[in-house]
Amino acid sequence: MAGLAQSPPRFGPGFSLRIAAYFTFAIVLFPLIAVIWVSFFENKIIGFPPTGYTLKGYFNAWSLGRFHRGFVLSVEVGLMATAASLLLGVPAAIALARKEFAGREVVHSLLMSPLVVPGIVSGAAIYMFYIETEAFLDERMHVSLPLAGSLFGLSVAHTLLALPWMVRLVTASLIGMDIQLEEAAQSLGATPLRTFWHVTLPNIRPGIVAGCVFSFVVSFVDLEKSLFLVGPGYTTLPIEMINYLEWNIDPTIAAVATMQTLVIAVALMISDHFFNLTRAF
Amino acid sequence: MTVTAEGVSDPYSRRIRPFQRLKFDSGQALLVPAVLVVVLGLLFPLLLMLRYSFNRWAAGELMIAAFTLDNYIRFFADPFYIGVLLRTLWMSLVSTAVCLLLGLPAAYYLSRLKTRWLKTALILAIVIPLLMGNAVRAAGWMVLLADKGLVNEALIYAGVLSEPVRILYTGKAVAIGLVAVLLPFMIISLQTVFDGISESYEEAAMSLGAPPWAMFYRVLLPLVMPGIFSGSLLCFVLAMNAYATPVLIGGPSFHMMAPKVAEQALKVFNWPFAASMAFVLMAVTLALTVSASLALQRRYGRM
Amino acid sequence: MADIVLSRVSKKYGRHVTVDDVSLEIAQGELVALVGPSGCGKTTTLRMVAGLTEASSGRILFGGRDVSSLPTYRRNTGMVFQGYALFPHMTVADNIAFGLQMRGVRAGEAARRVAEALEMVRLAPYADRFPRELSGGQQQRVALARAFAFKPDALLLDEPLSALDAKLRQQVRSEIRRLQQSLGLTTIFVTHDQEEAVSMADRIVVMNGGRIEQAGTPQEVYEKPATRFVAEFVGLSNLIPGTVEGAGRFRTSQGTVLQFCDDGVVSSRGHLVVRPEKIEIGGQAEGHLNSLSGEIDSIVFLGPLTEICVRLPGGERITAHRQNRRTGGAQALRLGQKTTVAWAPESGFVLADG
Numbered sequence: 004m005a006g007l008a009q010s011p012p013r014f015g016p017g018f019s020l021r022i023a024a025y026f027t028f029a030i031v032l033f034p035l036i037a038v039i040w041v042s043f044f045e046n047k048i049i050g051f052p053p054t055g056y057t058l059k060g061y062f063n064a065w066s067l068g069r070f071h072r073g074f075v076l077s078v079e080v081g082l083m084a085t086a087a088s089l090l091l092g093v094p095a096a097i098a099l100a101r102k103e104f105a106g107r108e109v110v111h112s113l114l115m116s117p118l119v120v121p122g123i124v125s126g127a128a129i130y131m132f133y134i135e136t137e138a139f140l141d142e143r144m145h146v147s148l149p150l151a152g153s154l155f156g157l158s159v160a161h162t163l164l165a166l167p168w169m170v171r172l173v174t175a176s177l178i179g180m181d182i183q184l185e186e187a188a189q190s191l192g193a194t195p196l197r198t199f200w201h202v203t204l205p206n207i208r209p210g211i212v213a214g215c216v217f218s219f220v221v222s223f224v225d226l227e228k229s230l231f232l233v234g235p236g237y238t239t240l241p242i243e244m245i246n247y248l249e250w251n252i253d254p255t256i257a258a259v260a261t262m263q264t265l266v267i268a269v270a271l272m273i274s275d276h277f278f279n280l281t282r283a284f
Numbered sequence: 285m286t287v288t289a290e291g292v293s294d295p296y297s298r299r300i301r302p303f304q305r306l307k308f309d310s311g312q313a314l315l316v317p318a319v320l321v322v323v324l325g326l327l328f329p330l331l332l333m334l335r336y337s338f339n340r341w342a343a344g345e346l347m348i349a350a351f352t353l354d355n356y357i358r359f360f361a362d363p364f365y366i367g368v369l370l371r372t373l374w375m376s377l378v379s380t381a382v383c384l385l386l387g388l389p390a391a392y393y394l395s396r397l398k399t400r401w402l403k404t405a406l407i408l409a410i411v412i413p414l415l416m417g418n419a420v421r422a423a424g425w426m427v428l429l430a431d432k433g434l435v436n437e438a439l440i441y442a443g444v445l446s447e448p449v450r451i452l453y454t455g456k457a458v459a460i461g462l463v464a465v466l467l468p469f470m471i472i473s474l475q476t477v478f479d480g481i482s483e484s485y486e487e488a489a490m491s492l493g494a495p496p497w498a499m500f501y502r503v504l505l506p507l508v509m510p511g512i513f514s515g516s517l518l519c520f521v522l523a524m525n526a527y528a529t530p531v532l533i534g535g536p537s538f539h540m541m542a543p544k545v546a547e548q549a550l551k552v553f554n555w556p557f558a559a560s561m562a563f564v565l566m567a568v569t570l571a572l573t574v575s576a577s578l579a580l581q582r583r584y585g586r587m
Numbered sequence: 588m589a590d591i592v593l594s595r596v597s598k599k600y601g602r603h604v605t606v607d608d609v610s611l612e613i614a615q616g617e618l619v620a621l622v623g624p625s626g627c628g629k630t631t632t633l634r635m636v637a638g639l640t641e642a643s644s645g646r647i648l649f650g651g652r653d654v655s656s657l658p659t660y661r662r663n664t665g666m667v668f669q670g671y672a673l674f675p676h677m678t679v680a681d682n683i684a685f686g687l688q689m690r691g692v693r694a695g696e697a698a699r700r701v702a703e704a705l706e707m708v709r710l711a712p713y714a715d716r717f718p719r720e721l722s723g724g725q726q727q728r729v730a731l732a733r734a735f736a737f738k739p740d741a742l743l744l745d746e747p748l749s750a751l752d753a754k755l756r757q758q759v760r761s762e763i764r765r766l767q768q769s770l771g772l773t774t775i776f777v778t779h780d781q782e783e784a785v786s787m788a789d790r791i792v793v794m795n796g797g798r799i800e801q802a803g804t805p806q807e808v809y810e811k812p813a814t815r816f817v818a819e820f821v822g823l824s825n826l827i828p829g830t831v832e833g834a835g836r837f838r839t840s841q842g843t844v845l846q847f848c849d850d851g852v853v854s855s856r857g858h859l860v861v862r863p864e865k866i867e868i869g870g871q872a873e874g875h876l877n878s879l880s881g882e883i884d885s886i887v888f889l890g891p892l893t894e895i896c897v898r899l900p901g902g903e904r905i906t907a908h909r910q911n912r913r914t915g916g917a918q919a920l921r922l923g924q925k926t927t928v929a930w931a932p933e934s935g936f937v938l939a940d941g
Contacts, residue, residue, distance in 0.1 A: 017496075024393035027386040028409055030460075031467050034424025035413045037434065041427050049427055051437035091321055094314035104312055114318060117326055121525030121569075123542040124333075124562040125326060127549050131336060131559075132329035163325045166318060224417035227527045230546055245419040248532055252426055260420040267415040487639050488672035490659040491743075492733065493689035499660075502685070506676045 035264070042257035049252055060254030061262070070259050073240035077223050079154065080239065084161035085218040091162070092169030092214065097199075099170070100177035118167045122227025129160050130231035152234040160228055165218030172217060176210020177203075216274055220267060337559035355560035365544075365561075369568065372541040375455065375530075376523035379462040383470040383519050384512065386463070391474030391511075392504075396483070410468040418465055418528035425461045425533055426452060453535035461533040462526060466519040473518060477511030513580055517573050524569045541565045589650030589740040590615045591636065591773055596645030598631050605631045607797035608645070613790075615650075618767050618774040620784035623794035624820070629777045630745060632794070636775060637743050638662045649740050660689070665734030665772075666743040670750070671726045673718035679729050680705070680714040686737040704732040707766060724755045731763065735770060742767065744776035748783060760787055781821045785809065793817045809862075815938050818860050825866070825905050826858040831937055841901040845877045846932035857939040865934035866907035868895055869919075869926045878929040879905065886920055895920065897928050 045055035064070055099111055117125065133150035140146040150156040184206065188198040204211075226241045233242050240263060247256050337355055340348040359365045397403045413421055428434045429451040436448040451457050481504065489499040530540040545565065548558035591613040598606040606628040613619050621629035634640040636647060638659035646655045654662050665686065673682050680701050687697040705711045708728040718726055727747060735742055747763065748756045764787050767774050778784055784791045785805040792802040793816070801813040812818035818826070829839040835849040837859050847859055867876075868883075881899040892908045899905060905928045920926075 020389050020393060023386070023389035027390035027467060027471070028406055030386065030464050031410045031413055033428065034421045034464060035416060037424040037427045038416070038420060048432075049430070050432045051434050087321075091318040095318035098312055098314040102312065110315055110319060113322055113327075116322065119521060119570075120326065120330070121542055121562075121565060123525065123527055123545050124566055125330070127545065127558060127562055128329035128333040129325060130549075131555065132332050135332065159321075159325055162321065166322065170318070220415060224415065226417060226419055227525070227542070227546075230527075231550065241417045241419055244417070244423075245528060245532070248419060248423050248426075252423055256423065257427075260416060260423065263420070264412065264416045268412055271415075482670070482672070484668050484670055484672035485674060487659070488666070488668055488674070489685070491637055491639065491662075491664060491666040492686035493660050493663070493737070494685070495658075495660050495689075498689060503674055 038257045039261050042254050042261045044254045047253050060258035063255040064258040069243050073238055073243035077240040080157050080161050081219045081222040083158040084165045084222040085215050087162040088165035088169040088218045092166050093173055096170050096173035096177060100174045114170050115167050117163045126228035126231040151232055152237055157232050160232055161222040164221050164225055164228060168217040168221055169214035172214040173207060173210045176207040180206045333559045334563060336556055337563055339556040341554045341556045355557045359560060359564055368539045368541055368544055372524060375458060376520050379459055379466060379523045380516050380519045382463050383466045384516055387467060387470035387474055391471045392478055395475045395478035410471055414468055421465055422461055422529045422532035429457050458530055458534045461529040462523050465529055466522055469518050470515040473515030474511045477508050481507045521569055591741055592648040594646045596635060597643050599643045604797055609799055613773060615773050616771045617789045619790050619792060620788035621777045621792050621794055622781050622784040627794040628797040629794050633743055633745055633775060633777045637664050637666050663740045664743055665739035667730045667734050667747050669746045671730040673726055673729055675718055678715050678717055682729060683733045683736050690737055700736055704736040708732045723750055735772060742772040742774040746778055818938060823863050823906060825861045828858050831855050837937060847935040847937055848933045857937045859935050859937055861930050861935045863906045863908040865930045867929045868907050868909055876929040876931055878927050880927050883920055883922055883924045883926055
């Protein structure tokens with residue numbers, strides 16, 4: 004009977020703990036279940052009990068071009084942001100985890116800073132920055148480089164969302180790794196580069212994979228930051244959804260949400276199967 | 285050339301020494317791209333926005349270059365906006381507190397759970413909603429809490445109510461929505477710390493005669509404090525910055541800071557004012573989290 | 588202070604039986620050691636007495652009172668955990684006071700009793716330190732003080748010495764014994780080290796595979812092991828296979844006839860058991876002694892004694908321990924030397940097979 008959680012199921016502290024815990028889990032799950040349930044409703048205006056069940060919501064969602072486009076854009080941006088945060092974040096993590104230098108804490112805080120700035124604020128700021136830069140390049144250098152409302156601009160903004168997670172997860176993996184493995188490799192004659200490739204990299208793979216997964220998911224579901232950087236006909240899926248939701252809730256949007264969740268969940272499970280994600284945590 | 289007791293000293297040594305600390309080797313070069321991106325993509329735009337917050341605005345023109353505190357004065361002089369700030373603060377504090385109360389038993393239970401499949405299932409249960417995005421989760425609550433939503437209909441069916449109770453578009457609903465969004469973060473923060481607390485402490489306390497409540501209060505709580513701090517801080521910051529939840533569940537007449545910033549920037553196009561509000565939000569959040577950290581550190585020692 | 592009775596206590600985890608129908612009576616003030624190899628059920632048994640693990644069946648009584656369904660915090664036992672489990676966020680004094688506070692002892696009285704406990708373990712100057720500032724041995728003493736400060740009905744120790752180095756272990760052993768006797772605490776302690784059990788306990792309970800193999804005083808268990816397991820687990824034993832041929836006569840599988848102390852062994856096939864220290868190497872084979880010849884196979888100097896292995900013609904090896912009474916005494920022996928091993932008939936007894 005270790006602690007409270009292992010109490011036998013008689014009434015008492017163990018029991019009420021269990022009730023409280025499951026109540027909490029239910030609160031988190033409730034909206035998800037509600038959305039999935041609603042997606043099968045027949046009645047367009049949500050009311051309970053439903054008049055019937057149908058798959059029409061899904062057909063409708065599938066046929067709406069805006070959701071297709073939104074999905075494709077979200078995936079594109081997600082992949083670009085992940086790739087960028089990989090290229091930027093892994094070297095940075097190596098420097099932070101393996102080198103001692105003055106100002107290491109400062110650099111670490113700097114790389115983590117996007118996490119503490121509200122999405123709305125950093126989104127607005129980067130938007131203003133883009134407009135200014137566009138104007139500057141246009142007027143002074145006669146170069147037309149669209150930033151706001153462009154794939155590039157969006158991707159850069161999303162990279163900033165993803166980078167802290169990549170750095171954090173890869174650093175944790177590096178710190179958790181037995182450094183004697185690297186020392187052994189070097190004593191056997193491997194140069195730093197070869198040590199990294201043959202010894203370090205395979206051992207931090209869980210961290211890197213977790214970083215990629217987090218980067219993609221964080222980018223995909225982002226709302227606040229993307230709000231400023233999208234335009235008509237050029238929107239990410241979450242923003243398409245919130246635009247739709249401000250006017251009505253119906254089985255269609257519920258179907259879109261369910262499908263999105265399903266796609267990401269399946270992608271996660273596939274990654275987990277190949278890369279064993281749970282080890283990274 | 286200077287002559288000292290040790291002999292003749294090198295004329296260049298004085299000049300080299302100060303640079304030694306700034307010695308730059310290839311290792312640190314690895315950081316440069318990432319740092320550059322953050323500086324250009326975040327710091328610089330924020331500074332730019334700070335500068336804008338001191339500009340003037342006229343309807344029809346985005347900005348008029350100036351240096352004035354008008355925007356900030358407008359914010360603090362208007363009881364409406366003060367109300368928005370206070371409401372945001374209040375909602376964040378309440379949601380964080382409720383999250384903590386609910387998160388503690390859930391995290392403890394999850395941490396001590398020995399059945400592998402159940403533990404994985406429950407962790408998935410709290411992580412998968414994060415994949416939906418905040419807009420969809422808010423939509424889920426809209427479905428549940430609307431006048432014709434599941435909760436009302438169920439209560440009427442059960443005979444508890446005779447007509448629907450207004451829940452959606454009130455502060456209570458926003459609080460519920462926020463709590464549901466923040467709970468996973470709180471639970472994970474707490475669970476990580478609980479995992480590090482050996483069960484032998486609990487057993488020792490109980491073997492010494494402590495009933496469960498005393499054991500929790502005297503032994504578990506002090507040891508899980510770091511998790512409570514980090515979880516609460518995280519949830520508080522997320523709540524202050526919340527957008528989708530207040531917008532969808534609160535409705536057009538429920539005002540909170542982040543939606544207002546977006547509104548001023550994207551609908552009214554008053555960039556200077558939007559910028560000033562953004563900084564007020566950040567400053568207030570920062571001030572509260574830093575002072576809370578300091579106060580708690582002083583009381584409980586270094587975490 | 589109370590006596591403890593375990594009555595047909597079992598613990599099952601699904602199909603796996605960790606503790607199998609164990610019954611034991613511990614007198615008030617007695618120190619009983621539960622010994623056995625890992626996984627024999629000794630720790631599970633202790634935890635069931637403490638109330639940390641619920642028994643699948645059977646009853647546990649303290650002073651005649653059935654405590655089987657009482658939760659840990661109502662059983663009034665004091666437990667010392669293997670890792671000490673000292674509360675890291677409390678000082679030494681606060682740790683020791685904890686059990687008193689749980690029982691509602693007033694602050695002044697509690698402080699007095701904490702000081703008393705600290706005196707008894709000789710750690711008075713460390714009252715305001717934190718556990719992390721103390722050495723392993725000191726932490727162990729704090730854990731002990733914490734467990735007896737509130738005068739429990741029973742003191743339960745889970746491998747209390749396993750984390751300490753050899754020298755420290757000896758010191759702490761005698762301290763625990765001294766403390767337990769002066770306080771008159773009924774004590775159960777669990778260990779896998781049979782030497783520890785033999786030196787500290789009033790009675791030893793040897794466990795194996797969830798069952799009690801033998802329970803008795805250290806002398807009883809050592810000199811008269813009830814089963815082959817006990818013979819081999821407690822101390823070293825020489826086991827010579829063969830058959831009983833009548834009163835006090837044992838024929839080895841090689842054909843030699845040996846005398847032994849007949850306890851009325853019924854079964855005919857078994858092993859003759861002789862402890863190494865009872866065996867003499869070399870010397871004259873006096874008529875009434877059992878004697879076997881062989882070659883010296885190994886000589887190991889162990890400090891106070893020398894361990895000599897002799898290989899018999901049939902291939903078996905006999906281990907003998909000879910006290911190094913005189914310096915250089917071991918030099919007289921050489922590897923490969925032909926010699927005799929001899930022992931008095933009363934020193935050997937037979938353990939039946941099956």
